[in-house]
Amino acid sequence: MLRADPDYAATARLDELRRTEYGYLDEQGHVYLDYTGAGLAARAQIAAHATRLSGTLFGNPHSVNPTSSAATEMVARTRARVLAHLNADPDEYVAVFTPNATGAARLVGEAYPFSRASRLVLTCDNHNSLNGVREFARCARTTTDYVPGTAPDLRVDPEVLTAELTRGRRGLFGYPAQSNFSGVRHPLEWVGLARDLGYDVLLDAAAYLPTARLDLSVIHPDFLIVSWYKLFGYPTGVGCLVARREALAKLRRPWFSGGTIKAVTVGTPWHAMAPDESAFEDGTLNFLSIPDVHFGLDWLEGIGVELVGTRARCLTRWLLDRLTALRHSDGSPMAVVYGPLTTEGRGGTIAFNLLDRAGRIVDERLVAAETSAAGISLRTGCFCNPGVGEGAFGLGLDRLRALGTSASGSFEEYLRLLGLPSAGAIRVSFGIASTAGDVERFAEFTERTYRDRLTGTDGLPPRDRC
Numbered sequence: 001m002l003r004a005d006p007d008y009a010a011t012a013r014l015d016e017l018r019r020t021e022y023g024y025l026d027e028q029g030h031v032y033l034d035y036t037g038a039g040l041a042a043r044a045q046i047a048a049h050a051t052r053l054s055g056t057l058f059g060n061p062h063s064v065n066p067t068s069s070a071a072t073e074m075v076a077r078t079r080a081r082v083l084a085h086l087n088a089d090p091d092e093y094v095a096v097f098t099p100n101a102t103g104a105a106r107l108v109g110e111a112y113p114f115s116r117a118s119r120l121v122l123t124c125d126n127h128n129s130l131n132g133v134r135e136f137a138r139c140a141r142t143t144t145d146y147v148p149g150t151a152p153d154l155r156v157d158p159e160v161l162t163a164e165l166t167r168g169r170r171g172l173f174g175y176p177a178q179s180n181f182s183g184v185r186h187p188l189e190w191v192g193l194a195r196d197l198g199y200d201v202l203l204d205a206a207a208y209l210p211t212a213r214l215d216l217s218v219i220h221p222d223f224l225i226v227s228w229y230k231l232f233g234y235p236t237g238v239g240c241l242v243a244r245r246e247a248l249a250k251l252r253r254p255w256f257s258g259g260t261i262k263a264v265t266v267g268t269p270w271h272a273m274a275p276d277e278s279a280f281e282d283g284t285l286n287f288l289s290i291p292d293v294h295f296g297l298d299w300l301e302g303i304g305v306e307l308v309g310t311r312a313r314c315l316t317r318w319l320l321d322r323l324t325a326l327r328h329s330d331g332s333p334m335a336v337v338y339g340p341l342t343t344e345g346r347g348g349t350i351a352f353n354l355l356d357r358a359g360r361i362v363d364e365r366l367v368a369a370e371t372s373a374a375g376i377s378l379r380t381g382c383f384c385n386p387g388v389g390e391g392a393f394g395l396g397l398d399r400l401r402a403l404g405t406s407a408s409g410s411f412e413e414y415l416r417l418l419g420l421p422s423a424g425a426i427r428v429s430f431g432i433a434s435t436a437g438d439v440e441r442f443a444e445f446t447e448r449t450y451r452d453r454l455t456g457t458d459g460l461p462p463r464d465r466c
């Protein structure tokens with residue numbers, strides 16, 4: 001039994017938190033397996049928000065009145081708390097609040113000094129928030145090059161990466177610390193490698209930080225993007241771009257807005273941007289929710305990120321073992337896993353598909369409907385990470401070029417042209433409130449529902465997007 005595992009037993013405190021702070025899961029009979037999509041909020045976090053708002057008045061921080069000053073102080077305290085959590089020297093780094101991690105990536109993409117003399121290098125394993133940066137590069141006539149991953153583990157070969165970074169012009173290099181598709185953790189040492197070669201580095205830490213610690217006194221990315229609700233569930237609508245001051249000074253925003261300028265005139269087209277991080281914070285900040293980030297970081301620190309990471313690793317190992325052992329009565333496998341089959345160099349995210357009795361992939365729409373009916377929340381689709389999906393499903397350039405022949409432009413037409421039997425995969429991920437009971441319930445449901453079953457697509461709704 002997993003509960004007898006010494007590593008798992010050492011995380012028993014999380015079981016008590018599951019009963020109390022996250023007790024709503026069992027009260028509702030729910031199994032939550034989508035922590036890469038969003039973390040869960042503790043009852044203490046919601047209570048702290050209500051207490052703060054009922055006990056203090058906060059106003060728009062773009063002023064000097066008492067309510068404005070109170071909001072300004074809370075925002076400043078939270079900036080400092082963010083840097084402390086990342087062990088980032090405030091003389092080297094600043095924290096820019098954004099609506100989400102995507103907003104942080106967009107800030108870099110729209111303002112980075114792309115040109116014909118520079119280059120954008122991305123790993124194929126990237127969230128679309130980073131893939132989208134290539135459109136800013138394209139507008140500036142900057143070449144974008146991708147570094148492939150290799151099946152079945154879907155890791156990037158370090159030698160291939162080094163060769164790609166070494167050739168040609170320098171510019172911006174972007175990659176995730178942890179894949180939101182496969183759970184692969186890409187080496188943080190790549191930050192120093194790329195910077196030594198003359199690149200600025202954009203590191204996506206959204207999937208990594210909920211179960212691991214990042215020390216910016218050891219690694220020094222130029223830009224780091226974060227989504228706070230993925231760490232502790234609340235608040236939503238607040239992300240962060242943590243940037244080296246030298247790197248931020250290179251950015252040139254293509255517009256200005258309320259809150260971002262020091263001065264502006266209308267009679268003549270002149271403006272001067274604010275001299276600090278506020279130049280990148282458009283309009284009025286979410287000043288009622290930003291202090292919840294401070295509380296959330298304190299909450300996570302009190303529990304221990306390492307403890308959460310240990311729990312996620314144990315559950316990942318157990319579910320990987322269960323999935324790879326599932327068999328139909330004739331001995332054929334019931335599941336195919338995309339990515340590493342061990343917990344070495346990976347986080348608590350597993351991407352896979354189920355196979356029916358005939359060896360066909362069980363349509364992800366069917367799995368989504370049936371798990372939902374059973375009170376199980378997981379993710380299905382391509383997870384906004386097409387590159388690693390292309391690697392997992394063996395989509396070469398010849399098949400991808402077929403998309404250019406599509407007349408209808410419908411998502412179903414794209415799948416047909418690519419010859420894909422499914423629109424992606426199933427993703428299960430673990431976090432702060434996950435337990436062995438969650439894995440047991442999901443594994444038992446999967447075996448009971450799909451063992452020896454033939455499945456089809458009759459009655460399933462059409463897909464309109466990935």
